Amino acid sequence: MFTLAHLSDPHLAPLPRPRLVELAGKRVLGWLNWRRTRAAIHRAEVADALVRDLKSQAPDHVAVTGDLVNVALAAEFAPARTWLDRLGSPHHVTLVPGNHDAYVRAALPWAAAHWGDFMRGDDGGAAFPFLRRRGPLALIGLSTAVPTAPFMATGRLGAGQIARLQQLLADTAGLFRVVLIHHPPAGRRGRIKRLVDAADLRAALEASDAELVIHGHDHVHALEWLAGRRRPIPALGVPSASSSGHGGAERAAYNLYRIEGASGTFSCEVVTRGFRDRGDEIAEIRRQKLTT
Numbered sequence: 001m002f003t004l005a006h007l008s009d010p011h012l013a014p015l016p017r018p019r020l021v022e023l024a025g026k027r028v029l030g031w032l033n034w035r036r037t038r039a040a041i042h043r044a045e046v047a048d049a050l051v052r053d054l055k056s057q058a059p060d061h062v063a064v065t066g067d068l069v070n071v072a073l074a075a076e077f078a079p080a081r082t083w084l085d086r087l088g089s090p091h092h093v094t095l096v097p098g099n100h101d102a103y104v105r106a107a108l109p110w111a112a113a114h115w116g117d118f119m120r121g122d123d124g125g126a127a128f129p130f131l132r133r134r135g136p137l138a139l140i141g142l143s144t145a146v147p148t149a150p151f152m153a154t155g156r157l158g159a160g161q162i163a164r165l166q167q168l169l170a171d172t173a174g175l176f177r178v179v180l181i182h183h184p185p186a187g188r189r190g191r192i193k194r195l196v197d198a199a200d201l202r203a204a205l206e207a208s209d210a211e212l213v214i215h216g217h218d219h220v221h222a223l224e225w226l227a228g229r230r231r232p233i234p235a236l237g238v239p240s241a242s243s244s245g246h247g248g249a250e251r252a253a254y255n256l257y258r259i260e261g262a263s264g265t266f267s268c269e270v271v272t273r274g275f276r277d278r279g280d281e282i283a284e285i286r287r288q289k290l291t292t
């Protein structure tokens, strides 16, 4: 049995005090939004408790699907690296970036500089998509993180990344292929939050097949079934790993995928652990077989 843990969107707190010059443009809106609502939702003590519980489950590997930071201030990236190091070594933790990690164009190189060890393929390549093999898994990391205009939280893969994804999926057929992406590949998303080339991604997945897609972005529990070549592909999302539940937000949770069997006969069960509607204990919320 191989156990893959998945958490997302920790939006790590506290937000460092921005310098005035950093609040020019889009960041000022994000910073005001942080102070108005998000600081009450995204709590360091919640993320700490979730990580403690995750580590107590001793997964073989951990996947993080982006939005480590909030408005991509320069001072947010090093603490996020410390958080990643606490989660595990770069060999045991795989990261893909989210739109908040690329909140402004100036921040684009910082994610790679600070977190690159967690976003690299086994061949050492830093380009997306990257491929890592762990046990029976082929982990394929995509980046949808592009800077966008104020009020927009869209993502884009681009034709080149989708073509390379399709090739990697074909090359790793027979393994349990897990695609890591920040934006959901399907579902009814508002225009301002969507993955703009989601239809092209779904076409590539259908052409090459994958066993599992995991994502973040919407901060909710989600399960969509995508069309596959031979069988439907489950795509699952999790709430923010730091969510206190303030204002009706879904409370922090993560998924554990327990994968058994061999090529052609894989079975996968997902165990969701997190905070229930009431109380401060982290417990199992649900358990579901995913037929692959």
Ligand SMILES: [Fe+2]
Residues within 6 Å of the ligand: 009, 011, 067, 098, 100, 217, 218, 219
């Ligand atoms: Fe997020």
